[in-house]
Amino acid sequence: MSEKGHAQSGVRFGMVIDLDKCSGCGACSVACQAENNISFRPDESEKLRSITWMEIYQLTNGKDYPDFRQAFLPRPCMHCDSPHHSPCTFVCPVNATTRDENNGIVTHIYPRCIGCRYCMVACPYHARDFNWWDPSWPKPMESMLSPEVSTRMRGVVEKCTFCHHRMLKARSKAYVDGSDPNKATYTTACADACPTKAITFGNLQDEKSEVAKLSKDPRAFRILAKLQTEPKVYYLSKQDWIKKLSDNALK
């Protein structure tokens, strides 16, 4: 047991997103959709029904023209590291969503999920989406589904997994290569795609890792830190107005 109140290994995967570099292009979100077989519908403008693991929020400083400024904030699942439980894992009645204490990734097991959506209510970051419909793809596009990630079904909740399947692959590779699987590192699809290299992913526990260093940067902050959910996604910005918004509820 660590001071956090739960068993912890030396691996805690986390992410740092540099909002000063982020251009809001959305490549991370698209790469995530392609990587994770996220379904889409003809109308994606009803945002409460749209499934997006990496959501791009618009931030504005609320001032009048020409003092107005905007920024974009990519929001994956925060993989909260709060003691014992993340907000979502705490409420799940069927243990469909749990935190793997070996690496800190909050997973969601679709076959277990009964679709009660309690986790969606509990999540302060709106990181979870519900499958209101049977996912369907135009026939030719079924060819571009990845065999590494299962497609979901109607009636279950889904969310960012920190590309968990990539971690499993990295661990398998380490095992085959004869190195320690617990030391295997990997990157997520969003971090790979980012054209400005605003997203850094890695082991927060490893002092030497880029992500650990950046998470201690003076520009670093976390969203809704006051809730003590201990998100493992950090943001960097030198803009005060952006930092201030991090303490607001997301709209």
Place this chain on the structure above:
Amino acid sequence: MKFGRRAFLQIAAGAVGGSLLSPLPWQLAGDSARWSQNWSWRPSPERGEITKVPSICTMCEGGCGIQARLVNGNRAILVEGNPANPVTEGGICPLGAAGLQFLYAPYRISRPLKQTKGRGNISGFQPITWDEALAELGKKLAIVRGESKAHTVACITSGRQSSMDDLWQQLFSAYGSQNLFKMPTQADGLRSSALLTTGIASPYTFALENATHVLSFGSNLLEGAAAPGRAFAALRQWRQNGNVKLVQVESRCSLTASKADQWLAVEPGAEAAIALSIAHVMIAGNTYDADFVKNNVFGFEDWTDSTGKRRQGFKTLVSSPTYSPEEIAKKAKVDAAAIRALAKDFAAQKNAIAVWNLGHSDLAFNTYDELAFVALNVLKGNIKTGGLVNLTADIPLGALPAVEKDALAENAAQQKRLDLTRDKTAPVPQNGLYGFLDSLAHGSKYPIEVLMVHEANPAYSLMESRLFQAALDKIKMLVSFSSFMDETACLADLVLPNHTALERLDDVKGIPAASFSYYAVSSPILKPLGDTKNTGDAVLALAGKIGGTVASSVPWKTYEEFLKFRVKGLAETQKGAVADKAGIRLTSAEPVKPNFKDGDDLWKKLKAGACWYDAPAEMPSFKTASGKLELACQAIPVAAAADDHMFLPHLFTIKLAGGEQDFPLLLVAHSTGYLTSGYLANPPFMNKLIPDWTLKGNEEFVDVNPQTAQSLGLSQGQSASLRTTQGEATVRVNVTSAARPGVVFLPKGLGHKAYDEYIQNKGTNANSLMEVLLDPVSGMGTVWATRAQLRRV
């Protein structure tokens, strides 16, 4: 024994208890869970070995390195950036990441089609074989040429730079037509301003990577730049180094403006006025590079023209009080002190550069605007070898053989390009696509028998859409080479579908506005899915059908053979090198050592996804009348210049149609990062990125300032009628302080009438509302704003 209530309950409880102890219910629950997840509607992707295939993206002009992931070598599941590409170093844009949605698009055309009913009737398309399709078009082209009407054949090709341009050019020269146009891009403006000032028709380039102060005039660096990969890489580098200041001069608080270190909000169309005022301050304060100007520049001081008349120079013109910050501030509606501060900053920085036209779509600036931006770089002494501004160097690819012209070609070539037959032609004509359409629409000197459209969707993506529609009525046969059933293909009489970008062999000639040379070959990631044909091969086949000197001018059997020939020529120059890893400084002035043996070796490396590059070239000697860099452009004929300042960068606005009384607002159509507005329709993945204040259901929003909204009685989300001098549309209102008061902003990329339910009939095509103004010097279409009114409905 009596079976009473008690006994019943006992048995029932026993049954429940007993069955819970047995494995049966658990087994059933497990089975049903498994069964419920195996509905046929839930696709179960085929498993197999996953491999990576590197290639180059050709979906826009950017030429980024990509790699595709394949399952069993035949099913592509992901497109990601190639970490070995020295420009993007593994990054990718959202369009590239969604690239497979074009490969697997339901609206792809999988075989040649012939329209058997009226134009535009989708049910009239009949599939035909490639032999039939090529024979039909080849015969038509041969007949038209035989009748000495070769000049009546025209082509519109993509704005992208590739060897297809050279193949089309070769075909058209041999055939005898000059009506070959490219879709408009902002590089057209960089080329025309370079031609006027240096005498060389190569677009200006900007060494963004070496600058420490970037003064950007309305450039869409972060929303749909012509080369997004390079623009993003530049932003990454600027933020990493932390010593680069980006200043954006623009009317809207775009993302670039927001992300810039400083944003100067100006009236739309007043960007060049700011540039001229900065020049005024720099000249008045003597903070410009006087040595450079003195030794290399013509027309800074007063000058004498070829007829011996004394003319005003740039210094005299711009020093007049008209260009003082106080006067310009009134026009641009900014603070005079802000202009002075900008000028001071720009003058003080050693590596300061003024940039413009880094977007991919239509020109927003007219010739004189562009000359004003050039002038700022002249004052900084940027335009020289090793300077921040240079000219795009030609890629030394294998040169095409001289075109053999028979009598038919010679005769037809006497006929001028259609846009040059107009009563009022431009003195220094450039890519005159809009002029071409305008002459067709308004009674041209000769008709167009065949228009071929390659990798473009002019029916949707050209501004002032009704112009293309009107021109189309005068075109007898429309042939589309599109891979998709887009708006233009729907109107075609014959469709000869190209492979999609990821299925074909193609190449990329340079990154727009990049100072270094870049060449890459895009190899297919998998076999074509349908019965499609690389348009390069189709063009070669057509030349064969026409026969004679047309066939002998393009002596290659396949497009692959042609590209190999070009690469062989490149290898023989022994210039440049192959870059197959990240971290190479492409903008370094150090000479590059070749690292390839011969043509075959270079071809092999390029096909494997590496790119060829060369250090920024030396500035060629100027080919102007004075032999110097001309601020007074003598390429503009004396006869065409009514006034001294017609040779010089000066305040110049092309007047918009419509009166302020009827149309009190200005409409500006803008690019966004989440909507593609060119040849490709927005893919479903990117639709998720569209905010619900841009599109809700099928309704698109315009951005309006709160002050303007209030004066019009409009509130957030309300429906309104947007009427411009060109058309009308119903929109909803997004009240935002990003918008300038008095200006309405409409995103481009929606309002498609073709494709599928994922994009069709959503929003409004901004192009249909915009007005195209022909530039008086270059004759190219410019689109900066349109007069509009917005009313509650």
